[in-house]
Amino acid sequence: MNSSNQEKIPVRLKGKGNTLCVTLNPLESSEYLKAELNRLFKELNDPSKNANVTIDTGSANGHEELVLELAKYLKDNFGVASVSKPVKPQNKRSSINEEQIRKRDMERSWHDYQTDVLVLTGRVRSGQKVTARNHLVIMGDVNPGAEVLAGGDIIILGGLLGTAIAGQPENENSIVLALDFRPTQIQIGSYVAAGLPSSPGKITEFAHVENGNIIVENYLEANPFGRIPWPQAR
């Protein structure tokens, strides 16, 4: 907060989620700060109405009076809903804190995580097209001539003989996994792999993007997610 850039601009306004963050230099006079706030909030027009605003005075402590004064000014003039100080991350006793975070992550990090996964059972036949917004799980087979498309990963608990298009439009971290991996074509993000060599027998394989190429590997040998120390929402 004490960067030179910060000092040149005494008041900055930034939207973060549904709150407006005001960063200001508390050493400036309150009149000057009010004038600056006035200018910035006027540019915003309506969106500032009923908004939640945080006022950050940077690393400088104190200045509670100034914050209260500016809060009243904003409420009176621009109809903002609430003004508060930002919640600062606590740096003290970091080891205990980290342990708590880890514990929380391990136990229920995915509890509040919302994700779209389309789970289908049955056979996708030639000429049919399945589209999923995010991840796609098919418990069944994908026949040659069929097309499965997803915004995220494609997981097929069965044979993949058709075309699988994952990570649309540009999620290149997506994978395509099938218990019997014999696709006609694979696309991940903007990468295309056509004419994949046929693998011998029924092996659980997955395709992913590595250095700008689509790589197909034995899933159990590569175990791509085994190195993540605890479960994470994907």
Next chain:
Amino acid sequence: MEGKTIVITSGKGGVGKTTATASIGAALALQGKRVAVVDMDIGLRNLDVVMGLENRIVFNIVDAVKGKCKLKQAAIKDRRIENLFLIPASQSDNKNALTPEDMIEFSKELRREFDFVLIDCPAGIEQGFENSVAAADEAIVICTPEVSSVRDADRVIGLLYSRSITPKLVVNRIIPQMVENGDMLSHTDMVDVLSIELIGLVEMDDHVVISTNTGIPLIMQKDSKAGGAFRRIAMRINGRVDLPIQIPQTQGGFFKKIRHKLGLSR
């Protein structure tokens, strides 16, 4: 009792739909049922030739559907087989001459007259397919052991499912020698991919060509393997659901099997 309407389809052309329709129809009639075989390949009719009835056509299905003649006038009685009737396609119209609604109405009439109505569907999935399927209660998908045929059959099965029809599968033109050598898809591979109920395996047979050209029904040729297979398919359709499916095998298949069991062959 109302009859059953069964559409015989495949997606791909030239897999033996017309031959299968004629043979299964003849076999059902020989088993004592009143059978109509309907040629829906309007503009490219063939079923009349296969059945040897081409010179007896006066009215056709388009006339019957449009009310230009009565059903009885359009239905041509087979010369050799009692209770077998052909409703020929029109050669001069095109497939848009009929609509699915027409066919639904017409099939009601057919069901009253016959125990079994077999509809020979044209290749493709356009208007002709739509018309044929609209009239049907059940479907038989004919597929040959080729990748292209399997893919088209798969598409057609999907389309039939979307119309609430669960089709049954007939694998046609199996050459046991090639299957044994691994040069041809085996019927188990095909059933794996298509995952529908199998009701018959038909071997490649020279008698089919003779029968098609002479108009003598395939199932009346005693030593025809394909004829035998179609006869058994007809029996399964006619209520003998537990009749086992014979797997076409090369000559000496029995001894080969024993050798295989003993580990003496590859």
